[in-house]
Amino acid sequence: MSGDNVDAGLVVTTPTDTRIVMTRRFAAPRRLVFAALTEPDLLRRWLGADGWHLIEADVDLRVGGRWRFVSRGPGGALLGHGGEYRVVDPPARLVYTERYDDRWVAGEALVEAALTEVDEGRATVLTTTLTYPSRELRDHVLRSPMARGVGEGHRRLD
Numbered sequence: 266m267s268g269d270n271v272d273a274g275l276v277v278t279t280p281t282d283t284r285i286v287m288t289r290r291f292a293a294p295r296r297l298v299f300a301a302l303t304e305p306d307l308l309r310r311w312l313g314a315d316g317w318h319l320i321e322a323d324v325d326l327r328v329g330g331r332w333r334f335v336s337r338g339p340g341g342a343l344l345g346h347g348g349e350y351r352v353v354d355p356p357a358r359l360v361y362t363e364r365y366d367d368r369w370v371a372g373e374a375l376v377e378a379a380l381t382e383v384d385e386g387r388a389t390v391l392t393t394t395l396t397y398p399s400r401e402l403r404d405h406v407l408r409s410p411m412a413r414g415v416g417e418g419h420r421r422l423d
Contacts (some may be wrong), residue, residue, distance in 0.1 A: 285413070287392070291423055292388050296356040301422055303359070310420070313336045345366035370406055378391060
């Protein structure tokens with residue numbers, strides 16, 4: 266999947282055996298993009314694949330704080346996941362763990378979201394790096410519709 270464009274703006278690469286890197290540019294200052302990544306009312310407006318709706322968004326935005334999201338999808342399916350914040354550096358960087366309830370992804374990922382201002386602060390490049398404990402787990406995620414879902418959510422966010 267390295268270098269494939271999943272939507273008009275999302276680029277997904279696999280720089281190592283255990284990492285997925287997703288990069289997307291947004292026409293907004295990074296303080297607004299950071300807010301969209303961390304504020305429950307904003308997250309409910311964009312997060313998830315088409316047909317999925319965020320119904321629970323709990324965010325304790327501090328180092329050691331926990332987050333938990335639950336989405337409802339087609340046929341009433343529920344998808345829950347959460348983790349713990351490791352680094353909170355607004356509006357430049359977030360690092361957190363992520364684990365899914367239903368074990369569609371067995372194990373925990375470490376996620377880093379880096380926000381870089383471009384165009385004199387009028388736009389932001391969001392680089393999200395997911396690190397998995399093994400190549401097998403990373404490849405399992407790559408075979409899933411994750412990239413499509415992220416791309417669909419990012420279009421709504423944009």
